[in-house]
Amino acid sequence: MSGIAMRLPYLLRFFALLLMLPLLAACASGPAREAASAPLTFIVVRHAEKATDDPENPSLSAAGLARADALAQRLHDVPLIAVYATEFRRTRQTAHPAATAHGLPVEAYYARGPAGEVAAQWKQRHRAGTVLVVGHSNTVPDLVAALCGCAAAPMDETEYDRVSIVRVHADRPATLEVQRYGAPTAR
Structure with a gap:
């Protein structure tokens, strides 16, 4: 048997490996790589409408409870990793449905x-x-500004439907997107 014939199995394996390299490179840019480059996202909202039951630490009104449920519904398919609310009853009640879900x-x-x-x-x-x-x-405006390193519009006392979405990227400046949720509120 000639020297080439003896080396043929090794050469075939080598060429097969060369053909597979582009496939391996494509796998490296798949979902795992995308997850690693996904931004840290903060969804920042004001507490929902409050009741008049306690001037110092009010609960949510019926409209506020409905808005808290609307927030949970909006975030249903969002993979939350943490939920933060201030020490006040109205913020905790606003966060509770989404956190529980x-x-x-x-x-x-x-x-x-x-x-x-x-x-x-x-x-x-x-x-x-x-x-x-x-x-x-x-x-909320100060938190949003601190999270994104950008300007955030002031929030009126009657505004309950603003959602500020801050995306903190590893390779570029943070971004801010403002949306609305639930029943519209007067501005």
Whole structure:
């Protein structure tokens, strides 16, 4: 048997491997790679409509409970990894349906804490995934601005339907998208 004939099985394996390299490269850019490059996303909302039962720490009104359910429904297919709400009843009640639907606890954060420090802690704690944050009309714009490093519009006391979506990218500046959910509120 000649030398080439003896080496033929090895040469065939070598060429087969060369043909498979493009397929292996395609696998490297599949879902696992996309998940690794997916941004850390913060969904930031104000608490839903409040009742007049307690001037210091009110519950949600019937409209507020409906809005909290609408938020949970909107986030039904979103893979939440954490849910944060301030120490007040109305924020926790707003977050509760979405947290329950995802099997997550509602973690408290201090409403009057510096927005920049809170945002930095969340970014340090979470590197990827989607985080729901429920705050107040006077705290949501500062939190959004701290999370995205951009300007956020002030929030009127009567505005309950704003959803601020902040995407923190590893390779470029964060982005902000503002949407609405539930029943429209007066502006």
